[in-house]
Amino acid sequence: MSVSREQIARLLAGELADPHSLLGAHPDRGGAVIRVWRPTASAVVAHVSRNGDGEVELPLSRLDDEGFFEGRLEVAKLPLSYALEVSYPDGRSYRL
Secondary structure, eight states: OOOOHHHHHHHHTTOOSOGGGTSEEEEETTEEEEEEEOTTOSEEEEEEEOTTSOEEEEEEEEEETTTEEEEEESSOOSSOOEEEEEEOTTSOEEEO
16 A cells, blocks of 8 residues: 555544554555654654564655655464664764
């Protein structure tokens, strides 16, 4: 499922009736896509747990200047267990 510029614009304007239909982890062509909205963030990395096989770091791409990020795992099944590492321009970084 790809996200359109119109969907992102509606989310950012507060006009999307179901923001979770866009945000979070969703199935995508045998894998999964993770989308987040972190206004003012400079970078976001998803740390995806691999069922006891450690973690995969998935850098998310910034799709919008307002802080909409997305990343895709080629092979994944939902539900995913993941944490987000969010970095800001002033050098601060938080794991959520």
